[in-house]
Amino acid sequence: MSETGDGPPPETHEALMRAAYTALCDHGYADLTLRKIAAEFDKSRGLVHYHYDSKDHLIVALLEYLSERFAERIEATADDSPSDRLDTLIESLALGPSLDGVDGAAYHMAIFELRAQAPYNEALRSRLQENFSFLRATCEEIIRDGIRQELFRPVDVEMTTILLLSAVANARDLELALGEEDAIDTVLVALDHFVFPQLYATPTQDTDS
Amino acid sequence: MSETGDGPPPETHEALMRAAYTALCDHGYADLTLRKIAAEFDKSRGLVHYHYDSKDHLIVALLEYLSERFAERIEATADDSPSDRLDTLIESLALGPSLDGVDGAAYHMAIFELRAQAPYNEALRSRLQENFSFLRATCEEIIRDGIRQELFRPVDVEMTTILLLSAVANARDLELALGEEDAIDTVLVALDHFVFPQLYATPTQDTDS
Numbered sequence: 001m002s003e004t005g006d007g008p009p010p011e012t013h014e015a016l017m018r019a020a021y022t023a024l025c026d027h028g029y030a031d032l033t034l035r036k037i038a039a040e041f042d043k044s045r046g047l048v049h050y051h052y053d054s055k056d057h058l059i060v061a062l063l064e065y066l067s068e069r070f071a072e073r074i075e076a077t078a079d080d081s082p083s084d085r086l087d088t089l090i091e092s093l094a095l096g097p098s099l100d101g102v103d104g105a106a107y108h109m110a111i112f113e114l115r116a117q118a119p120y121n122e123a124l125r126s127r128l129q130e131n132f133s134f135l136r137a138t139c140e141e142i143i144r145d146g147i148r149q150e151l152f153r154p155v156d157v158e159m160t161t162i163l164l165l166s167a168v169a170n171a172r173d174l175e176l177a178l179g180e181e182d183a184i185d186t187v188l189v190a191l192d193h194f195v196f197p198q199l200y201a202t203p204t205q206d207t208d209s
Numbered sequence: 210m211s212e213t214g215d216g217p218p219p220e221t222h223e224a225l226m227r228a229a230y231t232a233l234c235d236h237g238y239a240d241l242t243l244r245k246i247a248a249e250f251d252k253s254r255g256l257v258h259y260h261y262d263s264k265d266h267l268i269v270a271l272l273e274y275l276s277e278r279f280a281e282r283i284e285a286t287a288d289d290s291p292s293d294r295l296d297t298l299i300e301s302l303a304l305g306p307s308l309d310g311v312d313g314a315a316y317h318m319a320i321f322e323l324r325a326q327a328p329y330n331e332a333l334r335s336r337l338q339e340n341f342s343f344l345r346a347t348c349e350e351i352i353r354d355g356i357r358q359e360l361f362r363p364v365d366v367e368m369t370t371i372l373l374l375s376a377v378a379n380a381r382d383l384e385l386a387l388g389e390e391d392a393i394d395t396v397l398v399a400l401d402h403f404v405f406p407q408l409y410a411t412p413t414q415d416t417d418s
Contacts, residue, residue: 163399170379190372
């Protein structure tokens with residue numbers, strides 16, 4: 001959407017997305033308004049309304065922007081080993097993505113709220129599906145690379161991906177939504193015990209306790 | 210709360226909880242009002258307002274009621290083998306709990322919405338924490354029983370529990386919120402491949418594909 005002819009110029013788009021991100025993290029989705037986003041925007045407030053006719057239009061653009069930033073971070077690891085890339089992906093899922101200077105927890109709470117709205121909001125659902133599809137495709141590609149390089153065993157890529165992504169994402173939600181401290185760390189230890197030794201062709205040290 | 214002296218009599222409580230459950234599933238949390246719950250209630254509508262002064266008060270009572278029904282279903286499996294009990298628990302997490310005649314998906318979407326509100330709503334968060342604590346304690350107890358009976362290997366009970374519960378719960382959320390078909394089935398196959406063979410002392414048939 002940011003690439004179409006009627007979008008704002010790149011530097012304005014960047015500033016708008018940062019304003020939307022900050023406002024979403026500060027206010028959550030339910031209480032968010034275009035006016036509150038405009039209040040975070042240094043330049044002309046009229047520009048926000050000129051380019052986006054609703055808060056959902058802007059939030060969908062923000063989700064696309066965040067997916068692109070995530071893609072760039074993953075792209076930057078292209079020369080790392082598949083196991084390092086998988087670690088980066090999982091860490092990013094557990095803690096990020098956040099733009100500089102904004103609390104990752106506030107971001108994930110806002111995303112959680114957006115997901116809860118997804119069944120009732122086609123535009124949000126469609127964009128969240130695209131972001132998840134990209135995340136899943138990235139994880140699958142890393143595992144396939146690992147298998148091709150004979151660093152990983154020939155596991156079923158699809159099921160391994162869903163298990164890794166689901167376990168980490170839900171542990172993060174438990175920690176953020178219910179205050180279950182250590183849920184992420186505990187699930188990472190569980191993956192180290194149950195999953196990674198079966199994924200890596202050269203077994204890593206067993207963390208059995 | 211239903212056990213305290215100032216609660217409604219049992220049959221009224223039961224009817225009230227079913228009305229609240231139906232209204233929550235039909236309308237979702239954000240659009241729910243005490244008036245909509247009262248509309249589902251066959252008896253005097255005034256009774257709803259007499260016993261509950263806010264929708265959150267009633268929703269918290271409903272979450273407690275549902276946790277009690279869940280406890281009864283799990284209690285009914287007390288004589289089954291630990292592996293059968295674990296299967297029942299996981300199936301229940303994937304598909305239920307729902308009261309008779311109400312779509313499980315609608316229920317889980319409503320719970321998803323409640324969880325997204327939890328960071329901003331102390332009463333909801335506290336009750337959801339209790340429900341999760343009960344679910345976790347139940348899963349841990351089943352695994353401990355299995356280890357005691359030497360049917361399960363001496364795994365780390367806490368991390369095994371978090372991995373199982375997180376993987377299934379997030380797959381369910383993906384399926385419901387984003388329409389990711391087969392997410393639950395795929396994660397169950399992944400658990401059959403990666404986790405259960407390491408949990409069961411007598412390995413079950415490997416579902417490697």
